[in-house]
Amino acid sequence: MKQFIDQLGITHTFDSSPRRIVSLVPSQTELLYDLGLEDRIVGITKFCVHPYHLKSTKKIIGGTKNVHYDKIRLLKPDIVICNKEENTQEMVEELRKICAVWVTNIVTIEDNFRMITDFGQLFDKRTEARKWNDKLAFALSDFKKFINDVPVRKVAYFIWKKPYMVAGSGTFIDELLKLNHFQNHFASKERYPEIELDRMEEEGGLDLILLSSEPFPFKAEDGYEIVKSTDKAQAILVDGEMFSWYGSRLLKAFDYFKYLHNSI
Structure with a gap:
């Protein structure tokens, strides 16, 4: 058993790394794909447009504010990925009746780094997450030099x-x-x-x-x-x-x- 804490401070316990993922946030769907988790994504929203081919290979379960709970239940997910701003509290509470719900809260760039690290640990993609954070840190430093003047x-x-x-x-x-x-x-x-x-x-x-x-x-x-x-x-x-x-x-x-x- 392993424990993980999401960005709302909620503790989650898993016997093994979640294998079946439903993502209800377009930018986080893109991140999951870039971390090499395409095969584990089973459900996405109609607004998850990057990469575009996922709309034809994954189950569309509604939008970010309104989802079809029955469709999600049929997918038998191990985890649903939500965001404090993009998804409603009522939605999160209802989804918790189906499976674990991981909620991110991104206000700062540091929050973004933490989310990527969290996903790396949660889904056993630590190396991929570290590479992405390294690339982002380098690009951020470069941009700060550009914007200085x-x-x-x-x-x-x-x-x-x-x-x-x-x-x-x-x-x-x-x-x-x-x-x-x-x-x-x-x-x-x-x-x-x-x-x-x-x-x-x-x-x-x-x-x-x-x-x-x-x-x-x-x-x-x-x-x-x-x-x-x-x-x-x-x-x-x-x-x-x-x-x-x-x-x-x-x-x-x-x-x-x-x-x-x-x-x-």
């Missing part, structure tokens, strides 16, 4: 329309904004607050409006409407996966961030 810009990061919602503090997005020398205009608000466009400039001018590709797929025309409510801000479409996906995706994000800064 980049000026700080005040930004608002939009994630939704009707109502307009932005990323606030206590989010992984906010962590990556800070890493990019982007001062979050809404850092005084927690999580994902709804905002009114006509009040955006109350706390000082904005330099950039970042319009994410997910969960709402913003288009260029959306930027025109938002920019009208600011003094001089520039609207830019950004890849939401690079700012909100954690796990192994972060390696690609560092190169994307360099490209983004060079194009501003």
Whole structure:
């Protein structure tokens, strides 16, 4: 018997490494694949699009907020992988009636390193996890050198329309904004607050409006409407996966961030 503690502090006991995995978080599905666990993944969400072929080889059990419990039960999983932000507490409690539920909580880059280490231990992929953390640590150090001379810009990061919602503090997005020398205009608000466009400039001018590709797929025309409510801000479409996906995706994000800064 081995004991493991997830990022909510919950202790899990297993006789052996879990063999049948259901993943309810797209970025964590990608990480499991990159750790060499494709054969153990039996169920994923409809939003688990990387790598794309998994959608045709694994059972789709619903979305991240609504799943088909009967479909999951039929898969006879040893473990379900969830995330505190992506999945609801009610869902986690219901899934615990089926099998062990491992919940991650990723707010900082350090949390991301820990998640990868945890998965390496939990699934007997310690060497693969160490290699990924080493690659990420090297890429992070390299990016910090790149960003050192980049000026700080005040930004608002939009994630939704009707109502307009932005990323606030206590989010992984906010962590990556800070890493990019982007001062979050809404850092005084927690999580994902709804905002009114006509009040955006109350706390000082904005330099950039970042319009994410997910969960709402913003288009260029959306930027025109938002920019009208600011003094001089520039609207830019950004890849939401690079700012909100954690796990192994972060390696690609560092190169994307360099490209983004060079194009501003």
